Amino acid sequence: MDYLNAHPAWWWLSLGIALLIIEMLSGTLIFFFISVGAFLVALLTFGLNLGGVAQGVVFALTTVAAVTAWRRFRPNPGDKVEQLAAASGLNSRLAGFVGREAVLEEAVSNGRGRVRLDDSYWNVVGDDLPVGSRVRIVAVEGMILRVQAL
Numbered sequence: 001m002d003y004l005n006a007h008p009a010w011w012w013l014s015l016g017i018a019l020l021i022i023e024m025l026s027g028t029l030i031f032f033f034i035s036v037g038a039f040l041v042a043l044l045t046f047g048l049n050l051g052g053v054a055q056g057v058v059f060a061l062t063t064v065a066a067v068t069a070w071r072r073f074r075p076n077p078g079d080k081v082e083q084l085a086a087a088s089g090l091n092s093r094l095a096g097f098v099g100r101e102a103v104l105e106e107a108v109s110n111g112r113g114r115v116r117l118d119d120s121y122w123n124v125v126g127d128d129l130p131v132g133s134r135v136r137i138v139a140v141e142g143m144i145l146r147v148q149a150l
Contacts, residue, residue: 008045030070034063034066034067037066098137098140099137102135103116108128111128115135125145135147135149
């Protein structure tokens with residue numbers, strides 16, 4: 001312990017490594033950006049032999065700056081990247097049905113009917129059509145497929 005007190009840069013370097021290990025276990029990225037502050041303080045303490053108060057101030061300022069920059073530039077759930085992924089049908093079985101053709105298993109009566117796609121039956125809405133009519137899926141509305149006659 002006396003060695004770490006005599007050489008505080010090693011303490012900051014150890015803290016930075018410990019924070020990186022915690023980051024690897026958590027995967028949140030917050031500990032990575034906090035470790036940036038610890039590594040910067042270690043570097044400045046090695047080079048400039050900063051005092052204890054200066055080390056604390058530099059650590060606080062760099063940690064706040066790094067976390068603020070991370071929060072500002074990280075992708076948010078409402079970002080276009082995630083909207084594009086949702087629009088492309090990624091992880092959405094129903095979105096893959098749009099554009100497919102099928103045969104009505106139950107007539108579309110009063111705007112409602114059923115169609116079989118792959119191994120499942122799906123409720124459909126559209127213009128009234130008899131059983132056996134060929135239809136194209138034009139949209140997905142929740143768990144209901146909108147169809148139009150071919």
